[in-house]
Amino acid sequence: MKRLFAVVPLAVAVVLGGFFLWGLNPERDPSEIPSVLISQPAPEFDLPSVPGVDVPGLGRADLTDNPGPVVINVFASWCVPCKAEHAVLTRFVERYGLRLFGINYKDEPKDAATWLSDLGNPYARIGSDRSGRAGIEWGISGVPETFIVGRDGTVLYRYVGPIVGEEAVAKFTTALTQAGALDRELGS
Amino acid sequence: MIRALFLIIMLGLPGLANAVEPDEMLADPNLEARAREISRELRCVVCQNQDIDSSNAGVARDLRLLVRERLTAGDSDTEVIDFVRARYGDFVLFKPPFKPQTYALWIAPFALPAAAFVIGGILLWRARRRASVEDLSDEEEALVAEVLARHGRRDEK
Numbered sequence: 001m002k003r004l005f006a007v008v009p010l011a012v013a014v015v016l017g018g019f020f021l022w023g024l025n026p027e028r029d030p031s032e033i034p035s036v037l038i039s040q041p042a043p044e045f046d047l048p049s050v051p052g053v054d055v056p057g058l059g060r061a062d063l064t065d066n067p068g069p070v071v072i073n074v075f076a077s078w079c080v081p082c083k084a085e086h087a088v089l090t091r092f093v094e095r096y097g098l099r100l101f102g103i104n105y106k107d108e109p110k111d112a113a114t115w116l117s118d119l120g121n122p123y124a125r126i127g128s129d130r131s132g133r134a135g136i137e138w139g140i141s142g143v144p145e146t147f148i149v150g151r152d153g154t155v156l157y158r159y160v161g162p163i164v165g166e167e168a169v170a171k172f173t174t175a176l177t178q179a180g181a182l183d184r185e186l187g188s
Numbered sequence: 189m190i191r192a193l194f195l196i197i198m199l200g201l202p203g204l205a206n207a208v209e210p211d212e213m214l215a216d217p218n219l220e221a222r223a224r225e226i227s228r229e230l231r232c233v234v235c236q237n238q239d240i241d242s243s244n245a246g247v248a249r250d251l252r253l254l255v256r257e258r259l260t261a262g263d264s265d266t267e268v269i270d271f272v273r274a275r276y277g278d279f280v281l282f283k284p285p286f287k288p289q290t291y292a293l294w295i296a297p298f299a300l301p302a303a304a305f306v307i308g309g310i311l312l313w314r315a316r317r318r319a320s321v322e323d324l325s326d327e328e329e330a331l332v333a334e335v336l337a338r339h340g341r342r343d344e345k
Contacts, residue, residue, distance in 0.1 A: 031236055033233060033276070033277070033279050034277060034279065035277070036274070036275070036276065036277035043275070106246070131250075132246070132247070132250045133250070133254075135247075135250075136247075136250060136251065136254060136275060137275060138275075139275040139276050139277070140247075141233035141234050141247060142234055142247070
């Protein structure tokens with residue numbers, strides 16, 4: 001019994017140490033908000049097109065019955081990181097034939113049109129969410145945010161923040177591969 | 189006198205700094221009061237440790253408007269909170285719900301001290317029982333009597 005008590009301090013130290021290791025892990029982001037949408041059907045929304053941009057609007061119905069998974073990117077012309085991310089997304093579309101939809105979040109149509117004509121438009125559809133209500137339906141906390149939605153309309157993945165930099169692109173590419181969104185590239 | 193007045197005004201000013209802007213407020217004071225109540229229960233997803241009632245973030249404003257819109261549409265307080273929760277998850281609630289994933293969170297603060305008291309109590313009780321005096325055996329009585337007899341005599345004057 002007494003011998004058993006002798007190992008108690010060691011056991012306490014090991015348990016505490018385990019918690020400290022977990023807490024100090026630089027990979028862990030305590031402010032990360034778990035998304036409730038993952039593995040759930042995509043929310044209902046229906047957005048008109050952006051005036052002055054020649055792609056159609058975006059609604060819930062456009063997410064299903066695509067040849068493969070689609071990517072929905074929430075962006076705005078006033079969002080600076082979006083500009084950096086735009087180049088990454090354009091490369092994905094050009095190289096892998098990714099099907100990319102956009103939600104233009106709380107943006108002036110005029111600004112959005114200028115932004116897209118300056119940088120190019122990789123989006124197949126863009127919905128104009130001027131009030132930000134569709135953003136709430138998607139549970140976003142800011143721009144940019146990117147979702148991967150499966151063929152049946154199920155949300156498979158959510159990326160918060162700009163997909164910029166090696167690490168972020170690698171993470172997103174893995175998610176795309178797992179979702180089967182890059183199959184066409186591998187098949188051809 | 190002027191300094192005291194100045195102090196009172198300066199201390200009172202922060203109370204006026206309100207995130208809820210006049211154009212957001214509902215005409216019905218009853219509904220508005222309920223909206224404020226609900227807003228204080230909901231966490232702002234951008235500024236995280238602030239409720240949406242006191243946050244100036246854009247999303248917080250949108251959520252405040254949404255809360256008021258649902259209330260005007262005739263939703264109950266719980267329905268409004270469930271509506272937001274369906275989109276942002278339990279994370280937006282300042283009071284986490286009581287369910288299997290949060291049992292540890294809710295029960296641990298009561299269970300851990302209780303366990304500590306029980307274990308500590310048992311240990312103390314056992315230690316005290318061991319320390320309690322038992323009667324001397326016959327041999328020990330005889331030994332004590334002999335020692336006392338020998339030394340007792342010398343102590344007397």
